[in-house]
Amino acid sequence: xxxxxxxxxxxxxxxxxxxxxxxxxxxxxxxxxxxxxxxxxxxxxxxxxxxxxxxxxxxxxxxxxxxxxxxxxxxxxxxxxxxxxxxxxxxxxxxxxxxxxxxxxxxxxxxxxxxxxxxxxxxxxxxxxxxxxxxxxxxxxxxxxxxxxxxxxxxxxxxxxxxxxxxxxxxxxxxxxxxxxxxxxxxxxxxxxxxxxxxxxxxxxxxxxxxxxxxxxxxxxxxxxxxxxxxxxxxxxxxxxxxxxxxxxxxxxxxxxxxxxxxxxxxxxxxxxxxxxxxxxxxxxxxxxxxxxxxxxxxxxxxxxxxxxxxxxxxxxxxxxxxxxxxxxxxxxxxxx
Numbered sequence: 001x002x003x004x005x006x007x008x009x010x011x012x013x014x015x016x017x018x019x020x021x022x023x024x025x026x027x028x029x030x031x032x033x034x035x036x037x038x039x040x041x042x043x044x045x046x047x048x049x050x051x052x053x054x055x056x057x058x059x060x061x062x063x064x065x066x067x068x069x070x071x072x073x074x075x076x077x078x079x080x081x082x083x084x085x086x087x088x089x090x091x092x093x094x095x096x097x098x099x100x101x102x103x104x105x106x107x108x109x110x111x112x113x114x115x116x117x118x119x120x121x122x123x124x125x126x127x128x129x130x131x132x133x134x135x136x137x138x139x140x141x142x143x144x145x146x147x148x149x150x151x152x153x154x155x156x157x158x159x160x161x162x163x164x165x166x167x168x169x170x171x172x173x174x175x176x177x178x179x180x181x182x183x184x185x186x187x188x189x190x191x192x193x194x195x196x197x198x199x200x201x202x203x204x205x206x207x208x209x210x211x212x213x214x215x216x217x218x219x220x221x222x223x224x225x226x227x228x229x230x231x232x233x234x235x236x237x238x239x240x241x242x243x244x245x246x247x248x249x250x251x252x253x254x255x256x257x258x259x260x261x262x263x264x265x266x267x268x269x270x271x272x273x274x275x276x277x278x279x280x281x282x283x284x285x286x287x288x289x290x291x292x293x294x295x296x297x298x299x300x301x302x303x304x305x306x307x308x309x310x311x312x313x314x315x316x317x318x319x320x321x322x323x324x325x326x327x328x329x330x331x332x333x334x335x336x337x
Contacts, residue, residue, distance in 0.1 A: 151322070
């Protein structure tokens, strides 16, 4: 029975064929080489301004730091970034200010993914690249705009399906209950990752899983810890917790450990493969996460912006692959996020 479980793979209808969504970003060395060929050593100086939904986010901090480091390797490139503090109006003003100051391109980690049209309009004719968070107008972006991220259909699917397999292997196929923690509901990634969970639970091989309750913890470790504590106060037994990101998963784990739960009795899954998540996994507390390549997304957004500036045609959607991370391969992802 166990051998059969280990041989399972996600049915093709849940697998995203990346060829349908644009090229996968090459390794940093290849990106750097292509940029040298593209803009030339004697090219005029370029300036890129970036605005992020918020600086106070662990994963986005890794993304931003990687972008600063990568921009520093490109001769003639001036790069600056600003904090929108989760304020859409402030972010739109930042985009307008970048345009007024004459930057050559703008990179946006959007505050509210349903506000893509307003942000795109604020950029006008200035090239704009959305990074990490998918705007709702992604399918109708003008020629001077693009989107670089990872495809969220993969993230929640990989995590939830692996939890399903683990629960079956643990003898829980007769019925397993659990909780779902959502990120910010204004964020397309949170909506899609939660949809992924329900898509997996809807599969014949995973329909023994039932969600007791789902609520948002806004990507926050502290909010997730409070939410998990509240859920446990009901005394209802549960077998799994699925979270839209690692920070919330870690908060849930902290609450369960504080309540004296044996983490061997519950499966926990999330997304990002942050360093804190891998430490929790190494301690035996965390079961499944999914590597979201912050460096790949960051360097890819800068690369795409420079290509648009240079007049090159670019794919409207550039997806960096997600990768499943479990205790068996976690060593491959140390120091990556």
